[in-house]
Amino acid sequence: MAYIEPAPIKDKENPLESMMERFNIAAEKLGLSDEVYNVLKNPAKQVIVSLPITMDNGKIQVFEGIRVIHSNILGPAKGGIRFAPDVHIDEVRALAAWMTWKCAVVDIPYGGGKGGVRCNPREMSKGEIERLVRAYTLSMIDVFGPDKDIPAPDMGTGPREMAWLMDEYSKARGMTVNSVVTGKPLVLGGSLGRTEATGRGVMVSALAAMQKLKINPFQATCAVQGFGNVGSWAARLLEERGLKIVAISDHTGAFYNEKGINIVEAIEYRDANGGNLEGFKGGDKMENAGDLLILDVDVLVPAAVEDVITIHNVNDVKAKLIVEGANGPTSAKADAIINEKGIMAVPDILANAGGVTVSYFEWVQNRLGYKWTADRVNRRSDRIMKDAFDTVYQTSLKYEVPMRIAAYIVAIDKVAKTYTYRGGF
Numbered sequence: 001m002a003y004i005e006p007a008p009i010k011d012k013e014n015p016l017e018s019m020m021e022r023f024n025i026a027a028e029k030l031g032l033s034d035e036v037y038n039v040l041k042n043p044a045k046q047v048i049v050s051l052p053i054t055m056d057n058g059k060i061q062v063f064e065g066i067r068v069i070h071s072n073i074l075g076p077a078k079g080g081i082r083f084a085p086d087v088h089i090d091e092v093r094a095l096a097a098w099m100t101w102k103c104a105v106v107d108i109p110y111g112g113g114k115g116g117v118r119c120n121p122r123e124m125s126k127g128e129i130e131r132l133v134r135a136y137t138l139s140m141i142d143v144f145g146p147d148k149d150i151p152a153p154d155m156g157t158g159p160r161e162m163a164w165l166m167d168e169y170s171k172a173r174g175m176t177v178n179s180v181v182t183g184k185p186l187v188l189g190g191s192l193g194r195t196e197a198t199g200r201g202v203m204v205s206a207l208a209a210m211q212k213l214k215i216n217p218f219q220a221t222c223a224v225q226g227f228g229n230v231g232s233w234a235a236r237l238l239e240e241r242g243l244k245i246v247a248i249s250d251h252t253g254a255f256y257n258e259k260g261i262n263i264v265e266a267i268e269y270r271d272a273n274g275g276n277l278e279g280f281k282g283g284d285k286m287e288n289a290g291d292l293l294i295l296d297v298d299v300l301v302p303a304a305v306e307d308v309i310t311i312h313n314v315n316d317v318k319a320k321l322i323v324e325g326a327n328g329p330t331s332a333k334a335d336a337i338i339n340e341k342g343i344m345a346v347p348d349i350l351a352n353a354g355g356v357t358v359s360y361f362e363w364v365q366n367r368l369g370y371k372w373t374a375d376r377v378n379r380r381s382d383r384i385m386k387d388a389f390d391t392v393y394q395t396s397l398k399y400e401v402p403m404r405i406a407a408y409i410v411a412i413d414k415v416a417k418t419y420t421y422r423g424g425f
């Protein structure tokens, strides 16, 4: 079997390597042929563009934009767009592959893609961000399409950016095409339930796992890293289900309250405070924000960035259950220690799949020209998440592997079988 050797990412464990390590283990368990292995390990398409933008000071700044389509075997590529200062081609390749596996795990008819623009949206004006979104969309005009590649929000982007993307794409096509992107504002054809969907899926996965581990939600404590879309919704919905959220964090720091943080108050504080938790008084500021990950809690939800649980801190992790809201928060090298310690980790490609599931509902509604109620969206996405959890759990028992490898087995098996049926050989 051939193994790839990805270029190292400076100062960071390489998420592409982490993805490939798990992929290789699952491929061996499935006895994947060399032919299929080589098809699935390589991205189908990678596009890198330069985006010259006029900044507010009149100067031109050139940004790098990336879109990777890992696979379109199950259907059009699907996946978010990240605006962040450390966007790197290997990271986007890993994120695109994770989208392929994620869509297959929850059994929705999409392949995987991901995009990124290396920029710091925190330091850019609204006008600069809008020009960047529009330039990126025009550069990708032949990549995107409702039947080809359908973007969505990820870190640093949200409904506002998706609205600009839809508008620019529609202008270029000479008609309104709302199904080209999901995660849009409601008035533009966004779906009820999409904003909270990823956090909601994290909550459904966490409760399903707690049932297996016999952890009573009303006696459980939880720490959540990241207080953006995924982290804040996961925290809020878990709190509503009885868990005590003792710690939350964002890039400004981590806050601890052993009596439990009032999450609705924390969200209100963040929204009134320029989008971050700096100065939050509902908990004590922790000296070292990274220590949130090693708190003695029942449930840990990393919902910020990649590679936060690594060989450097995994030995100190005390949670009984990790539910991955973020993509790639655990490096592959930390997996073995998590397993040795008997911690259950519900992997990203399962735990955070609620977002893409409701994105799929949004796309279906746009194509039907119809709107579902929030109740219908939530009931259907909860069912999909619970069924996917059960399938992965059963697979983990059958193959005697941890949940993460089981999720890869479920996904790779599905994509490989579809490829074979479509007549790839």
Ligand SMILES: NC(=O)C1=CN([C@@H]2O[C@H](COP(=O)(O)OP(=O)(O)OC[C@H]3O[C@@H](n4cnc5c(N)ncnc54)[C@H](OP(=O)(O)O)[C@@H]3O)[C@@H](O)[C@H]2O)C=CC1
Pocket: 153, 154, 155, 156, 157, 198, 225, 226, 227, 228, 229, 230, 231, 249, 250, 251, 252, 275, 276, 277, 303, 304, 305, 306, 325, 326, 327, 328, 352, 353, 355, 356
């Ligand atoms: N949005 C979605 O539907 C989906 C997102 N995901 C994944 O979830 C993760 C979070 O995405 P999302 O919530 O959308 O992104 P957001 O941009 O909404 O939020 C990201 C959050 O992470 C915080 N953060 C950034 N760096 C750090 C750090 N070093 N330590 C602690 N907190 C940090 C940010 O803080 P601050 O605001 O202060 O910068 C912010 O609170 C990503 O891995 C993404 O790929 C997965 C599936 C779907």
Ligand SMILES: O=C(O)CCC(=O)C(=O)O
Pocket: 078, 079, 080, 081, 099, 102, 150, 151, 152, 153, 154, 182, 183, 327, 352, 353, 355, 356, 357, 359
């Ligand atoms: O909603 C989507 O289409 C994709 C969301 C995403 O980027 C992810 O699940 O990582």
